Amino acid sequence: xxxxxxxxxxxxxxxxxxxxxxxxxxxxxxxxxxxxxxxxxxxxxxxxxxxxxxxxxxxxxxxxxxxxxxxxxxxxxxxxxxxxxxxxxxxxxxxxxxxxxxxxxxxxxxxxxxxxxxxxxxxx
Numbered sequence: 001x002x003x004x005x006x007x008x009x010x011x012x013x014x015x016x017x018x019x020x021x022x023x024x025x026x027x028x029x030x031x032x033x034x035x036x037x038x039x040x041x042x043x044x045x046x047x048x049x050x051x052x053x054x055x056x057x058x059x060x061x062x063x064x065x066x067x068x069x070x071x072x073x074x075x076x077x078x079x080x081x082x083x084x085x086x087x088x089x090x091x092x093x094x095x096x097x098x099x100x101x102x103x104x105x106x107x108x109x110x111x112x113x114x115x116x117x118x119x120x121x122x123x124x
Contacts, residue, residue, distance in 0.1 A: 001029070002037040005044035013111055016102030018052040020114035027052040034065070043073045050082055055099070057092045 005011045017026035030052060033045035050065035063086055069079040085095060099116070106113045 002033050002041040002045060005033075005048065006041070009105065009109060011044055011048075013102050013106045013109065013113070014048060015051055016099045016106060016113045016116075018048075018055040019096050019099040020116050022114045023052060023056070023117075027056075034068070039072050043069045043076055043079070046072075047076065047079045047082065050079070051095070051098075054082060054086060055092055055096045059086060062086055 005014070014026070017023060027049060030045045030049035034042055034049055037045065046065045046069035050062045050069065053059075053061035053065060062082070066079050066083045066086065069076055070083060073079070082095070103113060103116065
């Protein structure tokens with residue numbers, strides 16, 4: 001699974017899991033991978049975990065996950081973008097909207113992601 005996260009299209013589609021019916025399970029998976037895989041494969045799991053945490057309003061976990069990811073790969077673009085969003089005060093709702101891109105990518109690849117939560121609902 002961790003190796004699959006290094007495939008850009010797969011990784012980008014999986015961000016959509018943070019805002020859907022499987023958000024809790026996805027976050028558990030990313031958390032587990034972030035603890036057990038070698039460092040060179042850990043970055044993507046940490047960034048997925050950070051996105052899940054941020055989307056459900058857990059700024060401290062998002063921040064710690066991003067810090068760990070950027071320690072391993074200081075040039076990781078998504079980690080840097082999420083870190084900047086967190087530091088600048090972007091709201092979890094605004095961050096959740098980024099998942100729309102994941103759903104569009106999934107559609108283009110013929111992948112069906114779990115149903116998204118409505119605006120008022122919160123994953124996790």
